[in-house]
Amino acid sequence: MSSQNQDIEQLLKREYKYGFSTDIEQEILPPGLNEDVIRVISAKKREPEFMLNWRLEAYRHWLTMQPPHWAHVSYPPIDYQALSYYAAPKSKEDAPKNLDEVDPKLLETYDKLGIPLHERARLAGVAVDAVFDSVSVATTYKEKLAKQGIIFCSFSEAVQEHPELIQQYLGTVVSPRDNFFAALNAAVFSDGSFVYIPKGVRCPMELSTYFRINATDTGQFERTLIIAEEGAYVSYLEGCTAPQRDENQLHAAVVELIALDHAHIKYSTVQNWYPGDEQGKGGIYNFVTKRGECRGVHSKIAWTQIEAGSAITWKYPSCILSGDHSVGEFYSVAVGNNYQQIDSGTKMVHIGRHTRSTIVSKGISAGKANNAYRGLVKVLPGAHGARNYTQCDSLLMGDQCGAHTYPYIEVKNPSAIIEHEATTSRIGEDQIFYLKQRGLSEEDAVNMIVNGFCKEVFSELPMEFAVEAQALLEVSLEGAVG
Amino acid sequence: MNAAESLTPPAETLPIEAHRPPAWLLDRCSQAAAEFAQRGYPDPRHEEWKYTKLRTLKNQSFVTASHAPMLDAADLERCTWPDLPSHRLVFVDGIYQPALSEPGDLPAGVQITSLAQAIAAGAVGLETVLGTLVDAQYSSFAAWNLAQLFDGALIQLAPDTCLQQPVHLLFIHSAQPTPQIYHPHSVIQAGQGSKAHILEHHIGLPGAQGFCNSATEIHLSANATLEHTLLQEHSEASYHIGNLFIRAQRDSRLISHNINLGGRLTRHDLNVDLCEPGAEAVLNGLFVVGGTQHTDTHTRIHHRAPHTRSDETYHGIADDQGRGVFKGRVLVARDAQKIEAHQHNANLLLSDKAEIDTKPELEIYADDVRCSHGATIGQLDPQSMYYLQSRGIDREKARDMLIFAFADEVIQRLPLAPLAKHIEHALQTRLPEGVSV
Numbered sequence: 001m002s003s004q005n006q007d008i009e010q011l012l013k014r015e016y017k018y019g020f021s022t023d024i025e026q027e028i029l030p031p032g033l034n035e036d037v038i039r040v041i042s043a044k045k046r047e048p049e050f051m052l053n054w055r056l057e058a059y060r061h062w063l064t065m066q067p068p069h070w071a072h073v074s075y076p077p078i079d080y081q082a083l084s085y086y087a088a089p090k091s092k093e094d095a096p097k098n099l100d101e102v103d104p105k106l107l108e109t110y111d112k113l114g115i116p117l118h119e120r121a122r123l124a125g126v127a128v129d130a131v132f133d134s135v136s137v138a139t140t141y142k143e144k145l146a147k148q149g150i151i152f153c154s155f156s157e158a159v160q161e162h163p164e165l166i167q168q169y170l171g172t173v174v175s176p177r178d179n180f181f182a183a184l185n186a187a188v189f190s191d192g193s194f195v196y197i198p199k200g201v202r203c204p205m206e207l208s209t210y211f212r213i214n215a216t217d218t219g220q221f222e223r224t225l226i227i228a229e230e231g232a233y234v235s236y237l238e239g240c241t242a243p244q245r246d247e248n249q250l251h252a253a254v255v256e257l258i259a260l261d262h263a264h265i266k267y268s269t270v271q272n273w274y275p276g277d278e279q280g281k282g283g284i285y286n287f288v289t290k291r292g293e294c295r296g297v298h299s300k301i302a303w304t305q306i307e308a309g310s311a312i313t314w315k316y317p318s319c320i321l322s323g324d325h326s327v328g329e330f331y332s333v334a335v336g337n338n339y340q341q342i343d344s345g346t347k348m349v350h351i352g353r354h355t356r357s358t359i360v361s362k363g364i365s366a367g368k369a370n371n372a373y374r375g376l377v378k379v380l381p382g383a384h385g386a387r388n389y390t391q392c393d394s395l396l397m398g399d400q401c402g403a404h405t406y407p408y409i410e411v412k413n414p415s416a417i418i419e420h421e422a423t424t425s426r427i428g429e430d431q432i433f434y435l436k437q438r439g440l441s442e443e444d445a446v447n448m449i450v451n452g453f454c455k456e457v458f459s460e461l462p463m464e465f466a467v468e469a470q471a472l473l474e475v476s477l478e479g480a481v482g
Numbered sequence: 483m484n485a486a487e488s489l490t491p492p493a494e495t496l497p498i499e500a501h502r503p504p505a506w507l508l509d510r511c512s513q514a515a516a517e518f519a520q521r522g523y524p525d526p527r528h529e530e531w532k533y534t535k536l537r538t539l540k541n542q543s544f545v546t547a548s549h550a551p552m553l554d555a556a557d558l559e560r561c562t563w564p565d566l567p568s569h570r571l572v573f574v575d576g577i578y579q580p581a582l583s584e585p586g587d588l589p590a591g592v593q594i595t596s597l598a599q600a601i602a603a604g605a606v607g608l609e610t611v612l613g614t615l616v617d618a619q620y621s622s623f624a625a626w627n628l629a630q631l632f633d634g635a636l637i638q639l640a641p642d643t644c645l646q647q648p649v650h651l652l653f654i655h656s657a658q659p660t661p662q663i664y665h666p667h668s669v670i671q672a673g674q675g676s677k678a679h680i681l682e683h684h685i686g687l688p689g690a691q692g693f694c695n696s697a698t699e700i701h702l703s704a705n706a707t708l709e710h711t712l713l714q715e716h717s718e719a720s721y722h723i724g725n726l727f728i729r730a731q732r733d734s735r736l737i738s739h740n741i742n743l744g745g746r747l748t749r750h751d752l753n754v755d756l757c758e759p760g761a762e763a764v765l766n767g768l769f770v771v772g773g774t775q776h777t778d779t780h781t782r783i784h785h786r787a788p789h790t791r792s793d794e795t796y797h798g799i800a801d802d803q804g805r806g807v808f809k810g811r812v813l814v815a816r817d818a819q820k821i822e823a824h825q826h827n828a829n830l831l832l833s834d835k836a837e838i839d840t841k842p843e844l845e846i847y848a849d850d851v852r853c854s855h856g857a858t859i860g861q862l863d864p865q866s867m868y869y870l871q872s873r874g875i876d877r878e879k880a881r882d883m884l885i886f887a888f889a890d891e892v893i894q895r896l897p898l899a900p901l902a903k904h905i906e907h908a909l910q911t912r913l914p915e916g917v918s919v
Contacts, residue, residue, distance in 0.1 A: 070529065381834060394844075394846070396846065396848075396849035396851070397849065398849055399816075399817065399819070399848060399849045399850070400816070401847075401849065402845070402846060402847045403844070403846045404843070404844060404845045404846065405842070405843060405844040405845075405855070406841070406843050407841060407842060407843075407857070408839075408841050409838075409839065409840045409841065409857060409859060410533075410837070410838075410839045411829075411831055411837065411838050411839075411859045412836075412837045413831075413834070414831045414832055414833055414834060414836065414861050415861060416831070416859065416860070417858075417859070417860040417861075418857075418858060418859040418860065419856075419857075419858050419860075420842065420855075420856065420857040420858070421854070421855070421856045421857075422842070422844060422854060422855050422856070423852075423853065423854040424844055424846050424851060424852075424853040424854070425851065425852050425853070426849045426850055426851070
């Protein structure tokens with residue numbers, strides 16, 4: 001620790017020498033992290049004073065923290081001073097107002113990834129807030145949403161336009177001191193999405209963001225904040241793809257959801273970042289903190305995730321059920337192939353009375369992957385009548401992979417009812433045989449069985465995502481059969 | 483300096499030296515002493531000790547039991563059952579009591595004796611079984627036990643021997659003015675095709691206080707069948723930390739019953755190594771905590787070889803301000819195919835101040851396996867309560883009946899009826915309205 005401090009001190013001194021803090025024009029900051037870097041990020045975003053102080057406080061706390069080591073993953077230590085903490089797309093000047101102003105090369109890349117921005121936005125009625133590296137470049141349907149009082153914009157824009165909301169809610173669910181990666185994110189986050197649904201409004205369309213990592217050696221630190229006022233409803237989709245790269249990249253995002261009385265937030269993720277090649281070289285490190293708080297009575301937060309990519313996934317979308325009668329849900333499919341490592345799960349913290357939670361986790365391991373479910377169900381003394389049902393199933397494909405289950409259950413209220421079940425098995429030979437004798441090829445048979453295994457989770461996804469997720473699963477498990 | 487050293491001043495000599503041990507044994511004990519000195523008490527942040535904090539234990543001082551007090555017949559009567567004939571070895575505060583023991587008639591090839599006596603007599607063949615299974619990576623107390631090795635039971639079953647009566651290893655904790663500490667260490671070696679039931683019985687006399695840090699090593703050779711019952715009835719002021727190490731060879735079978743009723747803070751680690759094909763382990767367990775009791779059980783079943791099976795059933799009951807912890811880990815090694823491992827953990831949480839923490843874990847590196855675990859925490863079924871009350875049974879009695887029935891599911895798995903009956907009686911004293919047995 002002390003040596004790390006020393007390094008940082010040395011860097012601090014060095015950076016001062018170069019007059020780092022004034023270089024606002026720069027598109028990519030040189031590698032390294034210190035208070036000046038944070039000041040630059042904050043200045044580039046023209047953030048108000050409170051944001052800068054908030055970032056600096058998080059940074060100072062981060063310096064005292066150690067990276068978590070308890071997860072069932074292994075990777076070489078990350079040199080946080082070797083990363084660059086800010087990268088803006090090459091298209092200069094102010095952010096474009098509409099699609100026509102977006103750099104065509106950027107749109108082309110999206111097309112290659114199969115994300116036709118125009119098409120999808122128009123045909124599917126989805127407003128897309130596309131985040132290319134760190135700065136939000138295109139936002140559609142904003143006006144239509146604005147008519148209903150819905151705010152859907154990039155985080156930077158929200159800081160400019162709605163500082164009072166940011167100040168009120170930012171960091172109230174995931175504190176900047178929460179964990180190592182959340183603290184890092186709080187210090188250096190560059191952009192993300194902000195959603196505010198006013199009282200009694202049902203968001204008329206699915207809100208969606210496509211994240212993508214592009215520039216070399218840039219950690220991506222997104223921050224998403226979704227607030228659903230009393231009686232509001234929103235469904236938010238997050239999809240991720242990344243181009244093939246050789247070096248491991250760090251991604252430490254933070255997502256905060258806040259549901260007030262009778263509000264309902266549905267958050268769906270399809271994560272398909274580059275998982276590294278077949279030898280386990282490269283791939284994204286996905287260390288994400290996602291947490292929602294059901295603050296109001298009868299509120300509901302549902303997480304659905306399809307985790308197919310990333311070399312390492314460290315992610316536990318959680319629900320703090322503080323409001324009485326609030327509901328938390330977690331549906332997950334995590335697929336690991338080749339050398340992928342996944343340590344994912346959820347936390348359900350029952351605080352309010354008659355709170356309910358459901359956890360359905362499906363893990364698939366193939367190749368040499370290790371896939372762990374790690375979950376916490378905690379019932380505090382005041383959570384009278386709390387109810388939890390947890391089901392974690394693991395499917396093993398191949399004799400070199402691993403499937404693990406680490407559920408933590410802590411109950412301090414005698415009226416709580418907690419159920420947990422877990423199974424681990426492989427695809428039965430008899431199942432394959434049955435399908436093959438009906439004329440299916442082995443590969444199709446396996447796909448069918450895997451889809452059936454995940455059906456409970458897929459059915460929670462919005463329609464267009466569900467289709468994508470099935471295709472994704474097939475691609476992810478390519479070569480795992482036989 | 484760590485807490486362990488402050489607890490026991492660095493000894494000039496190890497206790498084992500009193501028995502003039504062979505060099506290998508002295509070596510093993512000093513190595514264990516070094517390991518414990520290095521590890522000290524488990525770090526409160528250690529994952530294996532997440533729910534069990536040892537602050538109160540650390541802050542207490544204990545004296546090592548050097549000689550055992552005389553017990554009268556009434557004391558012994560409390561701890562034995564006339565209707566259960568057995569081969570009995572009695573230890574008081576960890577020290578063997580030949581006068582109270584009755585090994586009885588033993589078939590040829592069966593040896594049941596005090597470990598201290600066997601060492602002092604220069605028994606051969608101990609080198610491969612004594613201290614070989616002890617592993618301190620999850621609990622440094624195992625190393626401490628071996629370092630402080632002084633006495634315990636030694637049971638050796640020659641190939642194809644069979645004991646009709648159970649072996650009753652009775653570890654009595656006497657009432658002393660100053661809290662005592664003792665480290666009983668037992669070794670059970672079941673030869674090929676042998677069969678026995680061993681009852682490891684820890685009991686505290688009224689007023690007993692102190693700390694029992696026990697360790698048991700069980701070696702099962704091919705085809706051996708061993709039932710091991712751990713019955714823990716310490717007094718409410720006592721601490722008990724127990725480590726069991728079991729190594730099961732080809733086609734052997736372990737049936738373990740782990741009944742935890744007493745003690746202020748108790749912790750048991752069952753480490754089962756199924757290291758050859760065909761080995762099987764059945765683990766049954768029950769804990770009942772009330773008052774301010776704290777109990778923690780960790781089971782680790784390691785399927786190292788293909789075609790091994792395990793089946794685990796643990797029930798827990800927490801009332802008053804009691805806290806019960808269960809962690810069951812099933813580990814299937816790479817290439818250990820055709821495994822079947824099932825675990826079931828059910829808990830009753832009966833009071834606002836009580837707490838249950840459970841953590842069933844599966845860690846699997848082979849694909850042709852069938853593994854499952856289930857864990858529940860809840861309270862008495864309101865429908866069953868309603869049914870009983872509608873039959874004219876009052877609320878308290880109905881409650882006690884249901885709790886009793888929940889516990890009895892595990893107790894009934896004991897093959898020794900008098901023992902099961904005794905445990906039911908012990909439970910009944912805590913459930914005054916429960917059914918009579």
